Amino acid sequence: MERKLYPLKFEPILKQRIWGGTKLKTLLNKKTGSATDIGESWELSGVEGNVSVVSNGFLKGNTLNELLEIYMSELVGDKVFEKFGDIFPLLIKFIDANDVLSIQVHPDDELAQKRHNSFGKTEMWYVMQADEGSSLISGFKKDVSKEEYLKALQEKRLDDLLAKHEVAPGDVFFIPAGRVHAIGKGILLAEIQQTSDVTYRIYDFDRRDAQGKTRELHTDLALDAIDFSGGGQYKTEYNTNTNDVSKIVESPYFVTSLINLDGHVLQKDFYKLDSFIILIGVEGQAEIIYHDNQKETITMGETILIPADLKEIVIQSTGKCKLLEVHIPDGESK
Template sequence: MSLYPLKFTPILKDKIWGGSKLKTVLNKDFSPLPNAGESWEISGVEGDISVVSNGFLAGNDLEELIEIYMGDLVGDKVYENFGIEFPLLIKFIDANDVLSIQVHPDDELSKERHNAYGKTEMWYVIEADKGSELIVGFNQDISKEEYLAKLEEGKLEDILNNAPVKEGSCFFIPAGRVHAIGKGILLAEIQQTSDVTYRMYDFNRTDDAGNPRELHTELAVDAIDYSYEKKYETTYETEINKASELVRCPYFTTNILEFDQPVEKDYLELDSFVIYMCLEGDLEITYGEDSLSVAKGESVLIPAIINNLTLTPKSKTKILEIYIK
């Protein structure tokens, strides 16, 4: 039997800062977790590998499928570069409180220290409470020594860039850029397959036992990009019924598509899987003689071997389209 668009059972993560929007906005209402902070939609992270939930491959995990279908599933070049490890981690994140300030190492440092990939990522804001902000980068030129002095004084927040956000705000977070998700923000995150995170500062919060949460000060120092940029937010323009590029980098390309009529997709020249994350509305994916319904809050993996699709919205619909180019 041939490959088809794949849905996976979301892997939900209980977080001290999590809220209820994954359930109320993105329909993850099957969650038993009191504070569902993250929904890992498609994951190849060891110990958290996604399992198919639809069709004859239901119950098989993503690693098993890549082992069997290889380039037909992920694309020949992707398979050549990554083997059976799926190269992206696709998430929805609901922050009911501010997250710790973090940085991720790049590929070189991650390989050296953890035998892992680095973590370059991006955020697309689905919903944001009034006044919500992200922390992205520094607000001035800073040296390693000045950074450490501010950290020691408990004044790290003085040198961080606060970025007000609203629905549709988009940020690219290359490895090395300090960042944190603020309170009241629901977003989609696309990242390299890596779970290596250095916590720089956590607002003096404690865990359930009353202990300060672990910081990774020494590890973070050599991973941080201390450069300053005047503008961190990604600017883009959208056109109804046409995909618009948000981010293109060596690790992934992400487009946004808002549409209210059928859209034909031709991936013949693309040697990669494609992922759709449905942010608004719902749609029908038609491929050959078959079709699949996709609702708000669902994500779908389109195997690389499927070149032609029709996306038919049931109402005005918004999706993210993700692949490697």
């Protein structure tokens, strides 16, 4: 009997960070043990040295890269496989900022390829929980020159040039490569990004680790990567209706929509898409029904990969549930 591809879950890859906390355990039920500084859960990753491993079904124990080698376009779609081959193009994370992250920037595709033989890093954030008064940094308040930037950096007042945004659950920020940014203290979010682990740390608030050491800064590398333009609308505005699907981000690298359900059954077909689908649980719980009434549960803090060959699913919730739905667009970036 032929075994068909099905909704795939993966073992979280947990990362200790100097700014990490305990929300991944207390709010998202991650198995972090007694650690109090887990900052990231890599949910779906093809990054070398951090490749996700399947946790459910007959493919349990196989890595994402092994699935790509075996199933190729059946897993990711014809055009996606033609473009990316055996590289999975997206990286999905949950991030718990118990303290402010460093102020940083990521290079675009061209610069990352030249320097690191890597993709660039465009990303987006969906805020799942935020302590009262929490804020993040995205972009400059206004256009600045390189000279102004370097002077402010030297004088340790870079913060004065940057745009700060108080946040609440459901807020979305799209962070194109080149935009200076930092996640603030008290924020739990889902991050969708290109497959890249290239980060240029600009300023780390003179923070020291347990050994009394400061972390490396990348002042010179960052200079050529930064977009010095400022102003404008940094937060992504979107409309959402209950028991509906709302597109929130459309970029050359990924398209993200919000599925907002409340005791509803949603029929989904992906015949027009030549891509895998990623579902990320950001609130509540739902069942995914597929292949003659087989079921898989997705709860807040879980991520599921829907293979490109699985063209029809049903999403059923018994209460309030929100899922992010992510896929690769046609005609993706060069």
